[in-house]
Amino acid sequence: MAAGKIDLRSPVPAYRQLADILHAQIESGQLEPDSPVPSETTLVQRYGVARGTVRRAIEVLRDAGLVVTVQGRGTYVRQRS
């Protein structure tokens, strides 16, 4: 899985790689329902990508219905249906 590292030279876009990583963490329960996803700033530092890239990744998860974002608060893992 190479979980945790992002390769900018990969044909898979960085935001996709990050979305996959977070997706896997949600699936595995490492990120629990109702708990917050790390803040954008934290993810920027942790994965060494720009904030825009982090936002794109989270957007993917949001579109997939996996997380919910609230301005000023954070992004949270959605309850499983």
Add this chain to the structure above:
Amino acid sequence: MAAGKIDLRSPVPAYRQLADILHAQIESGQLEPDSPVPSETTLVQRYGVARGTVRRAIEVLRDAGLVVTVQGRGTYVRQRS
């Protein structure tokens, strides 16, 4: 409607205003099905906003199923169902 102008001081985001403008043009038939939406560069010049803003606006239309985008080709108005 003030169709055609974008006000950066409005509480309505610029990308939303542009999406609404293009949406209206599609609805009115000014932009016909299967015909191309003006290129990002053209929209940048025409409305005086950044390319990122133009892309955000088109993304809204794409998510709404109003247009289809192909890399290297352009964005096209979808056939009405």
Add this chain to the structure above:
DNA sequence: GCGGATTTGTACGTATGTATG
């Protein structure tokens, strides 16, 4: 098939605004 022009895709960085706590 090649090369250039055009157009969309990705990624970076920066600044400022808005909402929450």
Add this chain to the structure above:
DNA sequence: GCATACATACGTACAAATCCG
């Protein structure tokens, strides 16, 4: 008021796909 976190908007650079001569 202040700190934190997300939202919007700008600009820049380069990659990838398409088109056309």
